[in-house]
Amino acid sequence: MNEEKNNGKIIEEVTSGEYKYGFFTDIETETTPKGLNEDIIGFISKKKNEPEWLLEYRLKAYRHWLTIEEPDWALLNHPPIDYQDIIYYAAPVQKKTLDSLNEVDPELLDTFNKLGISLDEQKMLTGVAVDAIIDSVSVKTTFQDTLSKHGIIFCSFSEAVQNHPELVKKYLGKVVPYTDNYFAALNSAVFSDGSFCYIPKGVRCPIELSTYFRINAANTGQFERTLLVADEGGYVSYLEGCTAPQRDENQLHAAIVEIIAHANSEVKYSTVQNWYPGDKNGKGGIYNFVTKRGLCEGYNSKISWTQVETGSAITWKYPSCILRGDNSIGEFYSVAVTNNYQQADTGTKMIHIGSNTKSTIISKGISAGYSNNSYRGLVRISKKADNARNFSQCDSLLLGDKCGAHTFPYIKTNNSSAIVEHEATTSKISEDQLFYCQQRGIDSEKAIGLIVNGYAKEVLNKLPMEFAVEAQKLLAITLEGSVG
């Protein structure tokens, strides 16, 4: 009994742990009025000095968006979003183009330092190239020179539109067309910036590429778009992180990530998502509606998604792989943690089209507080995908008796040579494990941290080193001791 009480206390302490990235930086921003119409889209496009075809693309997307309805199939509950009450463009005012970090607004640099993403330090010490996106605009990309020696293009999306229009035109919307879904259509109409990366034939990107997203201004939505192309034989490992200030209103984030992997190439995409999740009463937080999809276009190509989802009031996200090339491989490793009143409906789609395609899905859901955490995934083996192989494992851990853990796998098989396996378990931390740790002198809080980390290890191991450390800390902050 005593122990239970003790555990209860720990839950309270831990679940009341504050979001430490919730500060707001007062930097001058330029914004459009609230609301969305063709003029706003025209404004964004003009602001970015975009070619005619891109404006056309945006308008087509917008007109399509008007004809469709917000999806309601996910196990998510939120008040209706008023799309006319959102500012669709907000950018830190930049007086001139920047050549070095010294010229970046010191307030802005300070922001990134607070986030632990010191652009400067990153550049010097870790050798990770960072593209930082604040509100809607990319503010600084580091290491561009080093990368360009290898022929790698890594820049903001707007720069790519100006400098490499042929590549953008060729690949934009190829994997996620604007007709794909409601949020993809919205993003295609209003996306303001994002990252663009192109790995040329046979090039192995020597450093990790990283994008850091931050929503800063109030009442804004963030709509960024990432396009990543690995040409034949290319390799890249790409990281993505995100935070937002603490506000009482909900803010919308609707991003698109498109990956194209040509023959023999490999793309590893890792995300640590830590948008503001709302306070412990469920007030505020980011609505995160993201479409992420990779196309294994060529023979032997491979796309691997790793995600650690700890933030956002609402997460609606299904990083997927279309395995079109023969022998291509898709992977999805996910740890999704929800606490307080967070809701997550996340998973993946593995579409097997080529023969001898393989996919692996490892999903670890952890729910605490009053949160709901769902895995929703599709594995489709099409008629021509001979010898396709899928293995899925979706485990859920429940910490506390007020939360929910759900699993919704869809398996659609149309080929007799396919082998598809799905396994899932749901349980709480076993008392035996806890007792075993405790009788070794580990207090219950640490023991739970240890067990949860062990539980998520399979996924955390897939993260690049720098991120793995951050993710582990994040897990500890979000969950330590949340067991009743």
Next chain:
Amino acid sequence: MGLSKNKYFPLELSILKHYNDNHNGIYNSCHPKVKETRDSAIVQFENIRLPLTNSEKWRSTNLQDLYELEYLMGDEKPVFDKHINEIFQCNVRGFDTNVFSMLNGWYYNSNTQQIHTLDDGVIIGSILAAQKAFPELISKYFNEIASPSTHGLLAANAAVFTDGIFIYVPDNVESKKAVQLINMVNRDSNIMINSRNLVILGQNSSLSFLHCDDSINQHPAFLVTNTEVFLGENAKLDLYKLQNLNNWSTLANSTFVQQESNSKLKINVLTFNGGIIRNEFNIDLIGEGADADVSGIYLMDKKQHVDNQVMLKHSAPNCTSNEMFKGVLDESASAVFNGYIYVARDAQKTLAFQKNANILMTNEARIDSMPFLEIYADDVKCSHGATVGQLDKDALFYLMQRGISESDAKLLLMYAFVTEVTGKIMIEPLKVSIDDMVKKRLRGDLSICDKCVLHCSTPDIPIEFEIDLSKI
């Protein structure tokens, strides 16, 4: 009754017309609850309409073509002129049952009295007659758990059902002999049949119930059956559903079960043949210690389609459930499995398991498997697994190198694959005949039986595999 924006399908119009033509007549049922159910269900039907593939639960089962057809609704009550055995023979050796039958949606019996009390105390008869004989039971149970608003077919069924079977096992009555219901269709034109069954098991009672759906001729029929089952404390029900219809038939079978504490339910669904078969089970464990075991096999070929939807709701703590569905799909057959385990907030100490395994024989065959879990309690053990694959190549090789022909070896392995489900059948003679049917079905010998599914089996002459034992 205003028409909505979208045009009604011919079948929807027939249903509405049929209700309007009859609601002062035969549907002016004597029991107020039944009348009330019909009246509110038709309004619901107008709103929700027949299910289309744009609703999540019907995404993989498309009935739209059928809605375009003209159906004969609510056939006249057939005059009893032949004994059931003349139309239909069912004489599995050693399998002694109390046989009751439904013909074209009507309770079919020689006796003018439509409610009978069997020797062991089980009360059985027509649900129409039960309204007069047991008004208090109808008030208490009828339409309590079946929710017509689930989808349009159930709403239509509630509004225009013709008849159905009523079974009441009073408290402490243990049935000695299995009850067998044979639901037959014999009509020369397209016919839609809506039947509604009610099964009530009192405290400490038990029953074995075998429900067979068979067609006698080769005409298309659209059968919608809705069964409500109530299990009192410590009650025990074994329910077997045998489905062997012609390839032009459509069967939408919904079973709603509510289980009080420590009751035990065992369901075995054996699908051998049928055009489109949809089985829905909604099982709600409301009393502590209740146990549900739902299993099924489907062995389909040609263009047949089977859709099993199993919702298992754990509303009370300390309940256990087990779902196991296995299927072999040949030619252009398709199957859907959607298992759903729902564990309510305070249903602690729940144990729930779910498994679906499939073998695809051709690239034309298709399986959609959706094993879902929705869990709101933390002290639970729930797991689910789904597999799609082929026969184990090593096992096949092992058998073949013992001199067994490839086709026989495959047959043996497929047979072994489904015995995990058929092995759960508790009635020995039934198990023997089902085993036999499985073998025949896997060989392709059994498509639609000319008579009863059980009749086709002659346990005296067991089916032999063509195995030369001397070589083993």
